[in-house]
Amino acid sequence: DTEVTQTPKHLVMGMTNKKSLKCEQHMGHRAMYWYKQKAKKPPELMFVYSYEKLSINESVPSRFSPECPNSSLLNLHLHALQPEDSALYLCASSQGGSGISSPLHFGNGTRLTVT
Amino acid sequence: SQELEQSPQSLIVQEGKNLTINCTSSKTLYGLYWYKQKYGEGLIFLMMLQKGGEEKSHEKITAKLDEKKQQSSLHITASQPSHAGIYLCGADTPGGGSNYKLTFGKGTLLTVNP
Numbered sequence: 001d002t003e004v005t006q007t008p009k010h011l012v013m014g015m016t017n018k019k020s021l022k023c024e025q026h027m028g029h030r031a032m033y034w035y036k037q038k039a040k041k042p043p044e045l046m047f048v049y050s051y052e053k054l055s056i057n058e059s060v061p062s063r064f065s066p067e068c069p070n071s072s073l074l075n076l077h078l079h080a081l082q083p084e085d086s087a088l089y090l091c092a093s094s095q096g097g098s099g100i101s102s103p104l105h106f107g108n109g110t111r112l113t114v115t
Numbered sequence: 116s117q118e119l120e121q122s123p124q125s126l127i128v129q130e131g132k133n134l135t136i137n138c139t140s141s142k143t144l145y146g147l148y149w150y151k152q153k154y155g156e157g158l159i160f161l162m163m164l165q166k167g168g169e170e171k172s173h174e175k176i177t178a179k180l181d182e183k184k185q186q187s188s189l190h191i192t193a194s195q196p197s198h199a200g201i202y203l204c205g206a207d208t209p210g211g212g213s214n215y216k217l218t219f220g221k222g223t224l225l226t227v228n229p
Binding site: 004006033041042043045048050055056078088090092101103104105106107108109111 | 129145146148150155156157158159160163165203207214215217218219220221222
């Protein structure tokens with residue numbers, strides 16, 4: 001069982017909807033990540049939070065808005081998405097801050113479909 | 116930017132056979148990670164390598180990092196159907212300032228036939 005929990009597992013939303021993806025970890029990790037994965041492609045980094053502060057934004061469109069309320073929680077707020085945003089969204093956490101080499105632990109992802 | 120090349124792209128083996136997956140970097144690797152992914156699921160961390168010549172094993176899986184720290188291999192001994200999945204190598208790459216980010220190769224799809 002993964003120690004990074006993502007909800008919901010599946011989400012279908014229209015292009016005018018607002019929804020949020022949630023991620024939670026209780027391993028005491030100080031860095032948290034959002035990745036996007038399209039079918040048959042490797043995960044692509046979207047955002048990194050280190051010690052609850054946004055440290056990396058990979059030029060992600062503003063219709064994706066991350067939030068880190070505390071060290072255990074990470075949200076991704078979605079608004080006015082496009083059908084091409086349909087993908088598997090993966091959350092991950094790691095022990096150190098983003099400047100330290102340590103393995104990422106991934107959740108099982110949220111399968112997002114935009115209609 | 117650092118690019119990771121994985122080979123082969125896909126691999127079909129008979130149960131019980133050994134196999135090797137390779138990951139080559141265009142730049143020196145400072146942290147090399149191996150992950151396994153079942154379709155539509157999250158990534159499972161397998162091993163992390165940092166030192167040139169380092170080798171780690173877990174059950175029937177062995178990962179190595181060459182002395183020059185530009186190539187890694189993942190070897191599975193006596194493969195089983197449970198080994199099937201997508202194997203991804205990942206590397207720490209500069210993310211700006213003191214930040215590093217994990218970027219992945221394109222993956223190797225392993226099928227193990229019983």
